[in-house]
Ligand code: FES
């Protein structure tokens with residue numbers, strides 16, 4: 001009977017549309033700046049440092065106070081609690097006091113009647129600086145041993161001995177640039193004073209709990225006096241993991257001090273100047289290998305620019321170390337990681353969280369080896385892959401149990417006709433003088449779980465109202481990635497009701513407390529499981545009630561397509577809920593989840609930091625113009641592993657978007673700081689993120705047909721970050737194209753840096 | 767600063783307002799008139815989030831246009847596209863092709879697409895990509911947006927709907 005019932009609307013493993021799509025096309029999905037403003041609302045603008053490192057001899061804000069429309073000006077001295085908006089290290093002041101540590105650092109806040117007045121007033125500060133020496137670059141910081149924490153090392157085997165013995169050895173160095181998030185909705189927060197000194201804060205944040213805790217500390221009130229709410233963000237990408245607290249705390253402080261609602265909507269320029277970015281890296285390698293291309297020993301040095309404060313840099317750089325193996329077995333390896341403290345904005349989380357920088361290091365090494373041996377780089381990659389039963393221990397001591405890289409790569413190479421196209425490209429290059437093409441396949445293996453163990457937990461809250469409609473809440477945030485719809489699908493499936501019976505609601509700290517940031521690709525894994533737990537509790541209660549009420553054994557009670565089947569009886573879900581309500585059954589439940597199996601010892605850098613890995617591979621075909629360095633991605637083929645997808649349409653969107661974002665990072669997005677530490681590329685006019693014209697004309701994306709070996713939410717896998725690293729294929733192909741062009745003149749593979757802008761490519765052509 | 771009394775027709779509704787010379791159309795729409803469906807992305811004419819249709823099918827960037835220069839103009843925003851409770855075919859195509867992630871670029875992207883298809887009802891894939899170049903989407907990678915535009919083109923040319931309804 002139940003077998004023939006059609007599935008519910010909005011079931012798992014189906015292409016279900018984003019829950020807000022129909023509102024977005026009409027512009028009726030509200031972001032924070034769209035919430036109707038209170039009549040007496042104040043606009044907040046932050047006054048910034050104009051020096052990279054200096055002592056403020058005097059801070060004269062009289063003109064700011066006297067400017068038209070200004071209601072209040074606040075500095076470090078006005079903070080009732082702690083002057084800190086850092087995630088844990090305590091070193092990100094809300095307002096710099098005495099010393100400024102980067103150009104653009106927040107020094108004071110102006111609250112004015114209009115946004116324009118606040119902005120103009122903020123420029124009127126008179127600050128007398130005594131300049132201090134500023135460390136701006138990785139090289140300067142390395143020379144000065146200026147670090148945010150002691151250098152870290154991951155080690156396996158004996159790389160020194162292995163390198164000595166290796167028949168062939170190559171050393172090299174290249175640099176990988178940073179990346180601005182350029183979430184289309186910039187940073188924004190609005191704070192409203194409430195009774196008893198409480199505040200309600202709307203913050204465009206991936207991390208409402210952290211904003212709550214930091215606002216409370218700044219205001220010197222308990223956490224329960226602050227509620228933080230976010231319905232949706234206009235993009236996050238990691239840029240709204242720690243940095244929103246700065247703007248939220250400023251707005252909350254103004255709200256507290258003035259008793260009026262305060263909004264801080266950050267100008268795009270200020271956003272780019274004041275908020276951290278992806279870490280740029282300097283990568284040094286010393287690799288030994290045999291004539292087949294098998295790596296025998298590797299010494300890797302990863303140095304990154306962290307900026308002036310700690311932020312999340314320790315975990316980000318740890319993840320860079322953890323991904324320096326990518327899919328390859330490194331029997332004898334030493335990875336030294338240097339976390340450079342510089343007088344620049346504090347770099348932060350960005351999709352991939354250090355993983356991409358580690359991964360591009362080993363992919364470069366693969367190309368270097370292949371070049372040295374005149375081999376197809378794909379053959380070198382294949383020979384170095386992790387084994388299934390042996391050669392499967394990572395440098396950090398984790399045994400890989402879910403390795404699908406060999407099959408996945410082979411399938412992609414086959415379906416995208418890699419070998420033949422490589423031949424065609426060789427012919428094309430021989431026939432063309434000023435154009436050169438190249439093709440590269442690079443894989444991705446990305447570890448899923450927060451590297452900070454305690455963050456691998458989540459909570460959810462579900463109410464069923466007496467009419468059978470459902471209210472769903474959890475600690476995850478929606479930034480466009482489709483988390484809310486995926487979690488709703490999980491609940492719909494569990495309760496067997498149509499998804500439109502489920503109300504998706506804003507993330508808010510007064511419903512689910514102590515939530516982790518929506519980051520590390522973990523959103524669906526963690527919140528899906530927590531919501532499933534809550535739904536199961538409710539289903540169990542309803543089942544127990546029905547057992548009694550209908551005198552039907554529980555094993556004959558089946559929830560199916562908006563109905564409950566009890567032996568040969570059938571009643572609607574709504575009916576049963578109403579009866580349960582009358583029977584005084586609690587119809588509200590929380591759910592909780594923590595990731596199993598993971599453990600990690602940071603002192604030795606050994607353990608199992610990841611529950612499982614997500615895999616993928618991409619082939620990129622590029623062309624470069626040898627006269628100008630101009631380049632283009634001609635074709636991309638992707639095969640990506642999302643386990644048994646909860647929602648294939650949403651997952652494809654993540655893959656497409658992640659790839660293009662990664663391609664932007666590696667080709668056109670160039671952050672330029674001048675010798676005073678001033679960011680010169682602080683607007684889209686100078687900072688080139690991909691447009692529709694840059695999208696490859698040919699792009700084929702397929703999902704790997706498989707399930708997660710681990711017990712994740714309905715056997716799916718995380719998808720947020722891993723696809724970004726597919727774009728390493730583009731950089732690799734460009735490197736090979738440069739090598740093709742230089743082939744008669746250079747022995748070594750050129751050290752093409754990222755981003756591979758036209759100028760960068762031109763500078764490497766000889 | 768000099769103030770100007772102007773009249774705008776926004777989504778068919780006549781609105782009077784007084785604006786200083788330096789007020790952008792974007793700010794006037796969002797802050798003075800409450801049309802928050804037009805978004806602020808960069809304020810410098812580079813992202814397209816503030817795209818607005820003027821006098822039919824011309825798109826402009828609201829952040830670069832001074833409100834005072836718009837007296838007497840008729841403006842369409844994303845909120846004004848539906849007719850008799852039915853979404854515009856371009857809106858439908860964006861929904862059905864999953865061309866939306868965070869949605870912040872979407873109103874501008876939809877309006878730009880309407881203007882593009884008005885000029886060129888059957889654009890090639892390359893024409894679509896170049897036509898939308900001024901509208902940045904940081905989330906989707908454009909694949910599904912291009913597919914949505916292709917689909918919208920089929921819907922409009924196939925069903926003979928005028929690109930913006932009556
Ligand atoms: S806000 Fe107008 S183009 Fe970006």
Ligand code: FES
Nearest residue numbers: 868871903904905
């Ligand atoms: S959907 Fe987020 S910017 Fe386009």
